[in-house]
Amino acid sequence: MKIFCVGKNYAAHAKEMNSAVPTSPLIFMKPSTALLPHAKPFFYPDFSNNIHYELELVVKINRHGKSIKKSNALSFIDEISLGIDFTARDIQQECKKKGYPWEIAKSFDYSASIGAFISIDSIDLQNLNFSLLKNQSEVQRANTSDMIFDVATIIEYVSHRFTLQKGDLIYTGTPEGVGPVQKGDHLEGFLSGNKLLDCPIK
Numbered sequence: 001m002k003i004f005c006v007g008k009n010y011a012a013h014a015k016e017m018n019s020a021v022p023t024s025p026l027i028f029m030k031p032s033t034a035l036l037p038h039a040k041p042f043f044y045p046d047f048s049n050n051i052h053y054e055l056e057l058v059v060k061i062n063r064h065g066k067s068i069k070k071s072n073a074l075s076f077i078d079e080i081s082l083g084i085d086f087t088a089r090d091i092q093q094e095c096k097k098k099g100y101p102w103e104i105a106k107s108f109d110y111s112a113s114i115g116a117f118i119s120i121d122s123i124d125l126q127n128l129n130f131s132l133l134k135n136q137s138e139v140q141r142a143n144t145s146d147m148i149f150d151v152a153t154i155i156e157y158v159s160h161r162f163t164l165q166k167g168d169l170i171y172t173g174t175p176e177g178v179g180p181v182q183k184g185d186h187l188e189g190f191l192s193g194n195k196l197l198d199c200p201i202k
Contacts, residue, residue: 001167003030003112004158005056005085009148009173016176025149025157028106035169036110041202044183045108048088053181054174055132055140055189055197058083059151060117061168065159073155076164080120082130082189082197083171084113089180112171115189115197125151133188134181142175149173 007026008014014021036042044051059077068076085106092105125144132140144150149157154172158164181187181201189197 001032001035001169002162002165003032003034003169003171004028004162005030005106005171006149006154006173010142010146010175011148012146012176013174013178016178021148025154027158027161028103030107030112033109034107034112036113036199038114038116039198040113041200042084042086042110042113042181043202044181045088047108048090048105050088050090051181052087052089052178053132053134053139053187054085054087054178055130056083056085056171056174057128057130057144057151057191058114059155059170059172061164061166061170063166065164068156068159068164070152070156073152073159074120074125076155077151078120079117080123080125080191081117082115082191083169084132084187084189084197084199085171085174086111086113087178112169113187113197113199114169118191118194118196128192130189130191132177133190134179135186136188139179140175140177144172146175147173
């Protein structure tokens with residue numbers, strides 16, 4: 001199982017990160033050991049002092065695929081969820097300053113929280129509202145129509161470079177509003193008003 005992630009896929013998030021809006025999908029990966037199962041707590045690592053949450057729509061690949069055409073891309077998924085791309089922002093910023101790769105800030109153990117999956121039957125993937133509450137206060141809200149690259153485009157792009165396999169996950173990017181978490185915080189993710197993700201911070 002592979003975890004693909006899309007960087008800066010919402011223009012407002014790119015702006016808040018003082019980054020240019022990308023002209024093609026920015027892809028990075030997390031290992032399978034980064035996955036944090038639904039409702040399991042995230043334990044704050046001892047190597048960072050500035051862990052940030054980034055809520056994202058997540059799609060699950062349902063079969064083997066390579067060089068998938070955009071017109072057929074959505075047939076390769078039948079379930080979606082919400083996930084959090086936990087980021088060690090202090091480490092990421094230091095790596096960027098030095099021109100180093102920054103997987104160490106993004107791909108550490110349990111840095112990819114995942115919620116409960118739901119079927120995409122009768123769902124318009126290009127018009128989904130999702131939001132994140134931190135300690136019962138909303139900190140992120142977006143609609144998938146705000147994506148720079150939609151789900152089908154992402155699947156096409158990734159599959160031309162990597163073979164997709166059943167069970168692979170694609171985290172499709174976070175909207176604006178990312179921020180820090182502390183021990184004792186409680187994160188809850190909602191998709192079209194339905195709670196899919198529950199992640200206490202320990």
